[in-house]
Amino acid sequence: MNEIQLERVDFELGKSFKLFSPRLRNTFLWHYHPEIELVYVQADAGIRHVGTHISTYTQSDLVFIGSNIPHLNFDYRLRSDYHQIVIQLRTDFLGEAISISPEFSAIRQLFKKADQGIAFTGETKAIVGEKLAKLGQLNSYKQLIELMDIFNLLAHASDVEILNTNQSSKHFILKDKIRMGAIYEYIDANFHQKPDVNVVAAKVHLTTAAFCRYFKRQTNMTFTNFVNQYRIERAKNLLMQGNNVTETCYAIGFESLSYFNKLFNKIVGQNPSDFKRNYSGKVL
Known part of the structure; x- marks a missing residue:
């Protein structure tokens, strides 16, 4: 670990x-x-x-x-x-x-x-x-x-x-270096393969219920919501690199294009096609 x-x-x-x-x-x-x-x-x-x-x-x-x-x-x-x-x-x-x-x-x-x-x-x-x-x-x-x-x-x-409005987050992460390092690395390695909360809980030697409480206290998000946000950030990255919406959807582990569009819109505030088009037209 x-x-x-x-x-x-x-x-x-x-x-x-x-x-x-x-x-x-x-x-x-x-x-x-x-x-x-x-x-x-x-x-x-x-x-x-x-x-x-x-x-x-x-x-x-x-x-x-x-x-x-x-x-x-x-x-x-x-x-x-x-x-x-x-x-x-x-x-x-x-x-x-x-x-x-x-x-x-x-x-x-x-x-x-x-x-x-x-x-x-x-x-x-x-x-x-x-x-x-x-x-x-x-x-x-x-x-x-x-x-x-x-x-x-x-x-x-x-x-x-x-970037971090929660002042206690830094101290909490540093207090528990091994767990959070292992959790983030697991999510990064498996975000496209349906990360399993039971598996990651076992990796950090917690029961699933205890892990869920721990993770929510740490990030102010549920494990599922955090993984979805991580996936969408990866999706934005792929779209900005020129990938189309369909291949991006499957590359980050979603099997349903309609669900991907719905979740992307919920988190980003626009659908993937609009995001890609708006990004392509920007001069940054």
Whole structure:
């Protein structure tokens, strides 16, 4: 049984942050680390899984993740080419300056909000993406100055989404690393084959009734509803990659096209055909 992995982050001597471009799309890396992380991904369509939040991103994603929030690597299962930029900050980033300097008050609030995970969209995502792409061309000092400008921009942005509104979810997941890591990995491996609540309950050594109570307390959803939402997010991903509605329906494990359309409409707010057509017509 796999547990959530604690990622060890190594920093270069004399640097308070790490800048790199990982490529892990064939690895299910459900992990956490004490370091705060800013992630920017350019890809056609991918899955965003931060804490108990699961959703789809299109063409690019910009997410700020606080200390010890469990998350899946953002390039997991990406099919086409992509580019990813990750910034990881030391736990004592800038020492006490952020905590006590009034000039950093907005950034201080941003770091607090990051404890729930924050996704940025629109103009903010585009501007920050361009800035991050140029960081590698600067020396360490100028990188730090530019990074503070980026955080200031994010701190004053309005095009944001808080990913985990339940403050207790992070602590609950971390308290029970083995169970939640095994559950998410089982769902990911079997979402297209009718995941069995009895099987996953046995995997984490709970009775089915106890597992259902546990899972509902953890995610605020029943196991069936969570799996359906996960399937629909995968369906959105496939549709955005050019698959048609019928092949998408069967690829994620539904045997009835009419039921797939009904469930998709219930969760997304539009039917799969409209979603695919609207996505194809967007300029993001």
